Amino acid sequence: MEKRKIVIAANWKMNTNLDEAVELASEMLFELSEIDSVETILCPPFISLQKLKELFTDTRIKLGAQNVFYEEKGAFTGEISALMLHDLCQYVIIGHSERRQYFCETDEIVQKKLASAVNLGIKPIFCVGENLEQYQSEQTEEVIITQLTRGLSGLKLPDILIAYEPIWAIGTGQAASAVEANEVASLIRRTFGELFGLDAAGVLPVLYGGSVNADNIAEYVSKTDIDGALVGGASLKSSQFVSIIKRVAL
Numbered sequence: 001m002e003k004r005k006i007v008i009a010a011n012w013k014m015n016t017n018l019d020e021a022v023e024l025a026s027e028m029l030f031e032l033s034e035i036d037s038v039e040t041i042l043c044p045p046f047i048s049l050q051k052l053k054e055l056f057t058d059t060r061i062k063l064g065a066q067n068v069f070y071e072e073k074g075a076f077t078g079e080i081s082a083l084m085l086h087d088l089c090q091y092v093i094i095g096h097s098e099r100r101q102y103f104c105e106t107d108e109i110v111q112k113k114l115a116s117a118v119n120l121g122i123k124p125i126f127c128v129g130e131n132l133e134q135y136q137s138e139q140t141e142e143v144i145i146t147q148l149t150r151g152l153s154g155l156k157l158p159d160i161l162i163a164y165e166p167i168w169a170i171g172t173g174q175a176a177s178a179v180e181a182n183e184v185a186s187l188i189r190r191t192f193g194e195l196f197g198l199d200a201a202g203v204l205p206v207l208y209g210g211s212v213n214a215d216n217i218a219e220y221v222s223k224t225d226i227d228g229a230l231v232g233g234a235s236l237k238s239s240q241f242v243s244i245i246k247r248v249a250l
């Protein structure tokens with residue numbers, strides 16, 4: 001199968017105020033403006049989306065939000081909807097394990113968020129992954145299939161990216177091996193194929209996330225079923241994130 005375009009997405013999580021975000025994004029833009037072989041996506045905190053949108057106008061760098069609420073508007077104090085986001089960014093991270101853990105997001109909530117984003121034309125980066133206990137007791141396959149089938153239920157063929165993020169690999173420096181990550185990426189593709197057809201599975205971008213850095217990225221994207229990465233810690237330093245992209249740029 002022909003290798004699809006590599007996607008590298010940065011998840012800045014709850015880091016950077018507005019000035020810091022603009023500075024970091026400007027440094028990255030300066031280094032990356034000539035690179036068009038990699039789909040580069042920055043997901044800053046909500047407060048910086050508007051400024052970064054202005055900064056990235058007419059550039060190849062795309063923007064993503066880190067979360068979205070599933071209702072479009074109304075009395076939901078503190079929430080941000082897809083309707084509010086759709087002219088600010090092209091992507092949104094949904095189902096990240098930190099939201100599942102700290103904000104009690106269930107597969108059902110994740111499904112509603114995915115539906116809302118897809119309906120408004122925002123591409124979800126849908127995160128799935130097992131925790132350490134599940135990994136050690138060999139429940140990874142079951143967990144991934146459950147998260148996928150529940151999260152994607154009721155959706156028509158979604159224009160979506162799926163990120164495999166084993167929770168035990170996030171921010172720990174203990175990245176999954178490329179072989180293991182590729183096995184799960186392949187499972188994700190097969191499951192997506194069962195839900196939406198083989199053609200859809202063939203073009204589904206599957207990312208790996210969890211302690212990705214400039215030294216290990218090339219090995220992940222050399223695997224048949226991994227199309228890129230969702231990068232946390234290493235995306236907070238311009239030099240590190242730029243190195244990751246340059247390692248995979250043609």
Ligand SMILES: O=C[C@H](O)COP(=O)(O)O
Nearest residue numbers: 011170171210211232233
């Ligand atoms: O969304 C990104 C992931 O949680 C990975 O974070 P990390 O690269 O710091 O391990």
